[in-house]
Amino acid sequence: MSETTGSKVPKTTAIPGFFVSTRSPRPVDHDLARRGIAHDAGAMTTPPDRPLTSPSALLDAWRFVDGGHGYSAPQLFVLVADRHDRVLPHVIQMYDEDMADAPDDTTLGHLMDRLAETLAQSAPGGSVAIMKARPGRSPAMTPADLRWCRALHRHLQRAPFSSKPLHFATDDGPRAVAPDELIDAA
Template identity: 35%
Template sequence: MTDDVPPLLPPDELPPTRAVSDLDRFWRSLKGRWGFSRPQLWCVVFGPLGEWTSIFLKIEDCPEQPDAATVVNLVDVLTTVVVDSVPGGSVAMMYARPGPDDRRADDREWARELDGAGRRAPIDVWPVFLANDERVRIAAPDDLAA
């Protein structure tokens, strides 16, 4: 995976998301060349074949540290959406914040909470991604270690 920004295509024109490299391209394409004005969480639901469903949630003004109960509730809501509206679909989540790519403790905490809630969900949840003004990247094993 590179940090080059792919061509900015509308989500419905992107190829299906079938591998982590596809998800990396998807997030980088959505982010574009711009940064973030405040911490936020992006969530997307893909169809059973990795296709765009237009179900996209952007939560702005996220706290610096995640609240575990709130993250679990969010994943529960996303699970309900998939089960009720997109059977066989999947969920992807990305925590984004303004600033440089300095791998902050808060980034790792968000990655751990999102990953943990996703692993407990009874649906397919993609690996968590992290983003900042400089870069989009998958949450590495070191980010997820306690």
């Protein structure tokens, strides 16, 4: 981990294979400015005003992060919540363009390690929420989306911290990943 901000949330986190921002993430869609739309999807000026204690509260938080403008590249978003399920005012945004087809177990292991460190430093006893996002309009998951979500789910199950239900988003918005989507077909 590198230096920290006043709220103890790391400014940068080294996770091989990802571009990571914990400050003011790059806009979700890099073409927005060209289209005349001003939007900084990841810069959370105010965290969601209610704890992440229900599926609807978590979906509302992801809708806030999503912003409704779509995605220009595959990416992951992470929200960190304290032990009372209040979201810390930072969104961790990671671009996974180099691993769009399938996640690497080593890289996901590094991600889980860094999230454990972040929770220990910034929100002991807290939890994380993760959303996988990609460009496209269909809410149906592609085989690559399924591989990503299943791999994330496996790593979150083994992680030394709590996590919220996994979410998935396309240009049409976020949704919870159904439990049956997380089961590998034999």
